[in-house]
Amino acid sequence: xxxxxxxxxxxxxxxxxxxxxxxxKELAAGTLPRESFRYYVQQDWLYLQEFxxxxxxxxxxxxxxxxxxxxxxxxxxxxxxxxxxHNNNAAELDLDxxxxxxxMNEANWAYSRHMLASAHGGSSVEALGALVxxxxxxxxxxxxxxxxxxxxxxxxxxxxxxxxxxxxERIELLDGLLDRLAEQARPEELERAKWNxxxxxxxxxxxxxxxxxxxxxxx
Numbered sequence: 001x002x003x004x005x006x007x008x009x010x011x012x013x014x015x016x017x018x019x020x021x022x023x024x025k026e027l028a029a030g031t032l033p034r035e036s037f038r039y040y041v042q043q044d045w046l047y048l049q050e051f052x053x054x055x056x057x058x059x060x061x062x063x064x065x066x067x068x069x070x071x072x073x074x075x076x077x078x079x080x081x082x083x084x085x086h087n088n089n090a091a092e093l094d095l096d097x098x099x100x101x102x103x104m105n106e107a108n109w110a111y112s113r114h115m116l117a118s119a120h121g122g123s124s125v126e127a128l129g130a131l132v133x134x135x136x137x138x139x140x141x142x143x144x145x146x147x148x149x150x151x152x153x154x155x156x157x158x159x160x161x162x163x164x165x166x167x168x169e170r171i172e173l174l175d176g177l178l179d180r181l182a183e184q185a186r187p188e189e190l191e192r193a194k195w196n197x198x199x200x201x202x203x204x205x206x207x208x209x210x211x212x213x214x215x216x217x218x219x
Contacts, residue, residue, distance in 0.1 A: 003182035004175035023212035030151030040211035050112035057119035058127040107210040111203035125181035129193030133200035139166035
């Protein structure tokens, strides 16, 4: 079993809980309140800026130039977000991404700080352990929901975007990089990478839960 496969096995219960969350159940059916979806897009826009920074920091830590190039090429489209679902549907959701008037909620802040801390203070495999769950979970969700036929066309477009933009082969490349880095890592680094992967997977659930309930900060 490769390291990436081991991480998937450890986090399988969390991923299943994500699929069972009412946010995704209702999105697939087309019954999710637009207010919750709009709130999710607002938070995800802010999250993706921090994800991009964390990915760039992780790339800078890679010793192999080809691995650095791969990560930079992978994250480059998110620098401008020109072709992203969020940007394409800003008008539909009455959002102006050039004039941000909202702030991160607590789940978003905690998740993004976890990724940035791992990128700043951890080894390459630890940093990647915190980063990969986001695209991997979305690819999984996109694949599972690909046959859904939500009554809301915006939700159908969201599903199509993630089932295409994060096809299996792209995640396989990330998993391959994780496996190669794991072969060079010390046992304690692998344990921290595994913990980072599990924590990020849990934050994925929390991110959608906060959007569903439109949670801001507890205090």
